[in-house]
Amino acid sequence: MINFGIIGTNWITQQYIDAAHATGEWKLTAVYSRNLEKAYSFGEKNGATKFYDQIEDLINDKNVDAVYIASPNSLHFAQAKQVIEADKVAVVEKPMVANPTEWEQLDEALEKHPQALLFEAARHIHxxxxxxxxxxxxxxxxxxxxxxxxxxxxxxxxxxxxxxxxxxxxxxxxxxxxxxxxxxxxxxxxxxxxxxxxxxxxxxxxxxxxxxxxxxxxxxxxxxxxxxxxxxxxxxxxxxxxxxxxxxxxxxxxxxxxxxxxxxxxxxxxxxxxxxxxxMIAEARDFARVIQDPDNHINRKDYQNWLDLSRNVNxxxxxxxxxxxxxxxxxxxxx
Known part of the structure; x- marks a missing residue:
């Protein structure tokens, strides 16, 4: 089971939570919101047990394996980089970053943190x-x-x-x-x-x-x-x-x-x-497959293809x- 946290409490986050839970391979554990009361109200109805108003606390939670990022577009880069540097999985709502400079910096972070994974949530390609x-x-x-x-x-x-x-x-x-x-x-x-x-x-x-x-x-x-x-x-x-x-x-x-x-x-x-x-079920299922068995040669190939495709789209x-x-x-x- 992949324990995941979320950044963002909008409709698209709810849709991803529902899809992730439908696969039977994800469990929402923690919610971040600038408004702690909103984190509680959004998270409790979805089964979360931890609630944060500081992103660092969510990312450093030892019980969080992956973080789904659905904040405003301009915040994706910095937040994804934080998740990668914590050696965790970042699932970033599209568009992942704004420009090739940001994309290359995330790629460099992945090289330094080989245990981390990065996915752009471009749902329809799955x-x-x-x-x-x-x-x-x-x-x-x-x-x-x-x-x-x-x-x-x-x-x-x-x-x-x-x-x-x-x-x-x-x-x-x-x-x-x-x-x-x-x-x-x-x-x-x-x-x-x-x-x-x-x-x-x-x-x-x-x-x-x-x-x-x-x-x-x-x-x-x-x-x-x-x-x-x-x-x-x-x-x-x-x-x-x-x-x-x-x-x-x-x-x-x-x-x-x-x-x-x-x-x-x-x-x-x-x-x-x-x-x-x-x-979003197809992407949640694909991401889970790679996260749970990253060394499988088919999964490695798919993961690299998705990264290459994301780079070119960016x-x-x-x-x-x-x-x-x-x-x-x-x-x-x-x-």
């Missing part, structure tokens, strides 16, 4: 339907491009419209559409097609300086991939991967609830399965931000 798409792409004669969409109105945008600056729409907290929903599409592109040769990001910035929505173009040697991202709109557009006469159609490039392959004759074949009731997101002239607070262009 799902069967994601792998089904990757397998189908590999079987297609020729790829001629793709259009991937994930645009979902954020409830925090209402607060922005009232004149406030929520974390997810703030440069101070490394927010914006690309850093949030765009992570899913970046993982799609890198995993299914590899790293692009050139990128462009046409960001539609809002008052706070972040991108409320935007269009990214990823240029590969023989085709382009378009990413359509938004947190201040809703879109019901499907996503597609184009072959010659065949194609793959997804209901949503991040949710992947229904995926069809359309062959050259126009015949449709469902290549997706019914998704789990909780979309680089892609950073390059897109640079092209779109989006710089987070205290971040230099050369970071």
């Amino acid at each position: 799902e069967d339907n994601f792998r089904a798409i990757r397998n189908q792409v590999g079987q297609m004669k020729l790829i001629q491009g793709a259009t991937l969409t994930y645009a979902k109105y954020s409830s925090r945008y209402d607060s922005y419209l009232e004149g406030h600056e929520p974390n997810i729409f703030s440069l101070n907290f490394a927010g914006g559409a690309l850093q949030d929903l765009g992570v899913y599409l970046a993982y799609d592109a890198v995993c299914w097609f590899g790293m692009p040769e050139e990128v462009a990001y046409f960001a539609q910035k809002i008052r706070t300086g972040v991108d409320g929505k935007g269009i990214a173009i990823l240029r590969y040697p023989e085709f382009d991939v378009t990413l359509n991202i938004g947190k201040n709109i809703n879109s019901e557009l499907s996503s597609e991967i184009y072959g010659v006469k065949d194609s793959i159609v997804m209901d949503n490039a991040a949710e992947l609830n229904r995926v069809e392959y359309i062959d050259e004759e126009g015949n449709r074949r469902l290549i997706s399965d019914d998704p789990e009731s909780n979309p 680089k892609l997101l950073y390059n897109l931000r640079q092209n779109g002239k989006i710089y987070f607070t205290n971040e230099k262009e050369e970071d």
